[in-house]
Amino acid sequence: MINLDLKSRVPIYEQLVDKVKQLIIQGVIKPDEKLPSVRSLAQELTINPNTIQKAYRELEREGYIYSLPGKGSFVGRVEGHENDRKVESLTRDFEQVTSELLYLGASKGKLINLIEDLEKERGEEDES
Structure with missing residues (x-):
């Protein structure tokens, strides 16, 4: 679902942010749908969990996702x-x-x- 170009000059976390935004905008990921955990996505993409966390923080700052402590990260609803x-x-x-x-x-x-x-x-x- 998410393909990253590890040879690109664009930082991996920015690529991840862009890909998740694209999936949300295209309706592939629906509002209130749970996103993969940081750990599972890091294993799936074979990248550092801190990179995933940084991307999720940026997506949350921009209002695309929200997190619930102990529950995970979810796609936000646009008011x-x-x-x-x-x-x-x-x-x-x-x-x-x-x-x-x-x-x-x-x-x-x-x-x-x-x-x-x-x-x-x-x-x-x-x-x-």
């Missing part, structure tokens, strides 16, 4: 106001990246096609 703040923040990031892409010569059509492709992928996943 309306939290969702609005996240959308605002991501929109600012999107504007910055889009401006940079346009400056570097990416065409408007290419960016629109990318958005449409992502929307189609998301629609197909919702139907599954």
Whole structure:
């Protein structure tokens, strides 16, 4: 389910954070679903448990997961106001990246096609 590139320049914990976010956003992992324990995921991925713990802390800080002492970590539910703040923040990031892409010569059509492709992928996943 989670594949990490150990040769990548991107730190392992960041790759793990990105993969878990992707699984949550795509609906593979549902709200309130229990995540694997730090120990079991570390064994499965053959990486240091501290790396898993760091990724889980970051996901919790960003509001994607929550932990219950003695129970484990679970996928969080996005509340309306939290969702609005996240959308605002991501929109600012999107504007910055889009401006940079346009400056570097990416065409408007290419960016629109990318958005449409992502929307189609998301629609197909919702139907599954």
